[in-house]
Amino acid sequence: MDSVVAREQALDAAETLFYGRGIQSVGMDDIRGTSGVSLKRLYQLFPAKEHLVVAYLERRDIRWRQRLADHVAGHEDPRSRILAVFDWLGEWFREPDFRGCAWINSYGELGATSERVTAQVRAHKRAFKDYLTGLMSDAGLPTALAGQLYLLAEGAMVTAAIEGSAEPAAQAGQAARMLVAGHGGAVGH
Template structure:
């Protein structure tokens, strides 16, 4: 039986993942060198390579950690609504809050996939996995709301979500989420909630 990792190993890995995620989200993958990751994390370069074979694997792992944390936040932020239809519209309330937060730089997964561009990269694979998880969650909501063609409605909502994220990034206007919410209400043929 394998022994659980020691807290020092877990702590080192966590520091690497956190520093890498913050740096690539703020400045991009290519602009973030290993020297900066080592300096920011406080982890020796040799230790980095004991945990990850290369920068690409480190970035992919950092994005996986972000996916888990972001999905937990998003699901939690949209779970308080009283009805399935209200939960669907609350997707955009959560986005508005995120757009208004300090350090918002768009979707880390779209940014990473666009920057890397190589379909065989593990970074692109993690980005696809994130979008699949997000779509699955939205599909769960469209089915709970008993929408006609819930799978198609979920795809359309994902387009609105990612479109709102992209426009908010460029415009720096959190109210873009409100416009996307109104579009979603029209798409779903029910009025937006107050």
């Protein structure tokens, strides 16, 4: 098995297990069993579990942000794109394996002990906030509102995971609609 295939298999297993069960409850032997990659090979690819966690978060970040951007790009009106973020969150929250935000969960488990994980979490959250800032700018709205929309989205992620409901996305989306409308009129959807 070449390194690229082994790495992808290990990351697939890590994503399934870390996201589904939590990082601390999953050992490298669990990754081995699910991925089919030997422990020796796993440790060659990821010298410590922390390296695997960071790689999992990096790969998930790329996929997550691309899925969001693809959904938002399907809306022509710049103001509708802002609200499309919350529609997409609702779709994500309804996925059968939704367990909340992988970065919030990872930070909760490892933020106090892993600077590398904390850095990855902060990078993901900064990129998401920057994306929202770009949407605000494209719509001709004050970019300072991006921070408020960011907090609405983040709160919706946590609440949706705890409640097991997609309703927080709709509630946060309604609040976002009022924020956007308060800075320049109605928003089409």
